[in-house]
Structure formats: structure tokens, C-alpha cells
Amino acid sequence: NGPLLKVENLTKHYPLGSGIFKKSIPVIRAVEDVSFSVEAGETLCIVGESGCGKSTVARLLMRLVEPTAGRVLIDGTDIAGLKKDALHAWRRRMQMVFQDPYSSLNPRLTAAQIITEPVENFERLGRNQRQALAADLLRKVGMSPEMTHRLPSELSGGQRQRLGIARALSLNPSLIIADEAVSALDVSVQAQILNLLLDLQQQMGIAFVFISHDLGVVEHIGHRVAVMYLGRIVELAPCEALFAKPVHPYTEALLAAAPVPDPTRIRLQVPVDGEMPSPINPPNGCAFHPRCPLAVERCRIEVPPLVPMADGRIVACHVRAPATELSAPPIANRA
Numbered sequence: 001n002g003p004l005l006k007v008e009n010l011t012k013h014y015p016l017g018s019g020i021f022k023k024s025i026p027v028i029r030a031v032e033d034v035s036f037s038v039e040a041g042e043t044l045c046i047v048g049e050s051g052c053g054k055s056t057v058a059r060l061l062m063r064l065v066e067p068t069a070g071r072v073l074i075d076g077t078d079i080a081g082l083k084k085d086a087l088h089a090w091r092r093r094m095q096m097v098f099q100d101p102y103s104s105l106n107p108r109l110t111a112a113q114i115i116t117e118p119v120e121n122f123e124r125l126g127r128n129q130r131q132a133l134a135a136d137l138l139r140k141v142g143m144s145p146e147m148t149h150r151l152p153s154e155l156s157g158g159q160r161q162r163l164g165i166a167r168a169l170s171l172n173p174s175l176i177i178a179d180e181a182v183s184a185l186d187v188s189v190q191a192q193i194l195n196l197l198l199d200l201q202q203q204m205g206i207a208f209v210f211i212s213h214d215l216g217v218v219e220h221i222g223h224r225v226a227v228m229y230l231g232r233i234v235e236l237a238p239c240e241a242l243f244a245k246p247v248h249p250y251t252e253a254l255l256a257a258a259p260v261p262d263p264t265r266i267r268l269q270v271p272v273d274g275e276m277p278s279p280i281n282p283p284n285g286c287a288f289h290p291r292c293p294l295a296v297e298r299c300r301i302e303v304p305p306l307v308p309m310a311d312g313r314i315v316a317c318h319v320r321a322p323a324t325e326l327s328a329p330p331i332a333n334r335a
């Protein structure tokens with residue numbers, strides 16, 4: 001039985017405005033040919049600088065936006081084709097936790113109402129039922145069940161994020177998409193929330209797609225890591241392997257740029273000279289070539305394919321992962 005989540009050649013282009021001359025409308029190439037899978041109970045992290053397309057991937061997974069091309073499969077079923085009942089069933093299995101719990105929580109609802117709202121989209125709960133479910137979920141996320149009547153404004157940042165997690169848990173999902181879920185929190189609170197997510201994963205077997213710009217967070221929580229640059233995955237590797245030895249020059253630059261005064265806290269900074277180019281008019285060939293110290297002529301012309309390496313990672317780089325006759329075909333074309 002295949003992976004829980006499978007993403008195939010996912011692509012999202014946003015047209016920039018509309019024009020009389022249709023052909024000349026520029027597009028933002030937010031996500032370009034992204035493929036990966038997530039096993040039940042696994043955490044796949046997606047890491048990259050702001051603007052690399054990682055949040056768009058989250059929105060595509062949640063069907064908040066439609067892909068330009070490519071597919072998202074849950075248990076082998078394409079979510080684009082789901083009709084009413086199947087769509088409901090799928091919505092129960094996949095939930096999202098957002099970066100800013102304050103703006104994503106309705107300020108007029110109590111904790112109990114916020115937490116049970118996803119459930120009440122499916123079934124009407126009586127008052128007692130709602131209170132009991134909310135208290136149970138609050139306990140699961142390490143909060144006092146007495147907090148069911150609190151408003152978001154009466155909670156701390158960490159408590160609000162716990163509330164967002166309790167809400168996501170209410171439908172007993174198989175998969176949670178977390179987009180910068182701890183980025184707005186203080187370091188000590190971040191660690192508590194990450195540990196909570198790890199505990200929940202162990203207890204309930206939940207899989208995570210964990211999107212972050214913060215390498216320290218990723219190292220703490222990830223099983224595998226996909227590094228994105230300008231809409232594409234450039235390296236996807238088991239977490240330990242990636243941190244021990246990055247292969248793609250961009251991954252290497254990210255890790256090298258991360259200051260390590262506090263080893264639990266590696267901040268992603270602009271890693272190398274120059275800025276990330278615009279996704280409106282990305283460079284030809286390898287999009288990283290204007291910033292890459294290893295670039296050769298070919299890099300300016302050909303997009304490097306993702307090539308599987310002997311240690312199980314895949315890397316898109318003409319120099320570090322040359323496609324040879326011995327390599328398997330690029331990952332996107334594999335079954």
C-alpha cells in the first residue's frame with residue numbers, strides 16, 4: 001500500500017494581471033514540477049527562503065488553489081477529482097496549522113467553539129458534547145480543560161498555537177500541513193510546540209508536511225527534508241544525511257550561512273551573495289546559477305534534472321549530481 005500523500009509534477013503559475021495581448025501576460029512561476037511523497041506517520045519538511053514557493057505548495061495540497069499542472073494523491077486518489085462525499089472524507093483526513101494563530105482564529109469564538117468547529121461542519125454537537133470534546137482536545141495539546149470558555153485574546157501566543165493544533169486534531173487527521181507553524185513564537189515556546197507535535201505524531205501516527213524557513217526547526221522535527229529554490233525542489237534527503245552532508249550548492253550555502261551560537265537555533269539567512277531572482281522571470285537553466293560558485297556553461301542553458309544518489313537522496317545539479325547512464329531516470333518520471 002503506497003504512500004499516504006503523493007505529489008506528482010505539481011506546478012502553479014499565477015498570471016500577473018490581464019492584458020489585451022494574452023501571450024504577453026507575465027506569469028509568476030510559483031511552483032514548478034514538484035514531486036514528493038509522504039508516508040503515514042512521517043514528517044517531510046519543506047525548507048527554503050521566502051518566495052521559494054513552499055507556501056504555495058501548502059495551498060495546493062489543501063486545495064485552496066488549483067494547480068496549473070500536476071496531481072495531488074491521497075492514498076492513491078487524485079483530490080482534484082473528488083466529488084461531494086469523497087471530498088468530505090478527504091477534508092477529514094488532512095488539516096492545516098497556520099503561522100499566525102491569532103489571525104487564523106476567530107476572535108469572537110470561545111476556545112471550545114474554535115476547536116470543535118471543523119467537527120460541526122460534519123455533525124451537529126450538543127452543548128455538553130462540544131464541551132467534552134473541547135476539553136479532551138485541550139488536554140491532548142497540554143492545556144487545561146478549564147480554558148474552553150476563553151477567547152483567543154485571553155490566551156498567550158503559545159496557547160493560541162496549541163488551540164490551532166487542537167482544532168486541527170479534532171477530526172483525527174492522518175496528515176497535518178503546518179506552514180511556518182512555530183515561526184511567530186519565542187524560542188522557548190517554539191521548542192514546546194515542536195515537542196508537542198512530536199508527541200502527537202508518536203501517539204496518533206500523524207504525518208506532517210512541515211513548511212519552514214528555519215533550519216534549526218527542520219533538524220529538530222524532520223524525517224526527510226525537501227529544499228526548494230525558486231519554485232523547484234533542488235535536494236530531497238533524509239534529515240540526518242542532509243545536515244551531515246549537503247550535496248546541492250544551495251543547500252550547502254544555506255547550512256554554511258546558518259550561525260550556530262546556539263545549536264538548537266539555526267536561522268536561515270540570505271545564504272550567498274545576491275538575492276533570489278524573481279519568479280516572474282526566472283533565470284534560464286539552473287535558477288541558482290547567478291549565485292552559484294560552481295556554475296558551468298551548461299547551468300545557464302539546461303534545467304538540471306533531479307537525480308537519485310546512492311544514499312537515497314535526490315539532487316538537481318549538473319556538477320554535483322550529473323545525470324549519467326548509470327543513474328535512474330529523474331524522479332518525476334519514475335513510477
Ligand code: SF4
Binds near residue numbers: 294
Ligand atoms: Fe550550481 Fe550548476 Fe549545480 Fe545549478 S546546476 S547548482 S548552477 S553547479
Ligand code: MG
Binds near residue numbers: 050054180
Ligand atoms: Mg510563506
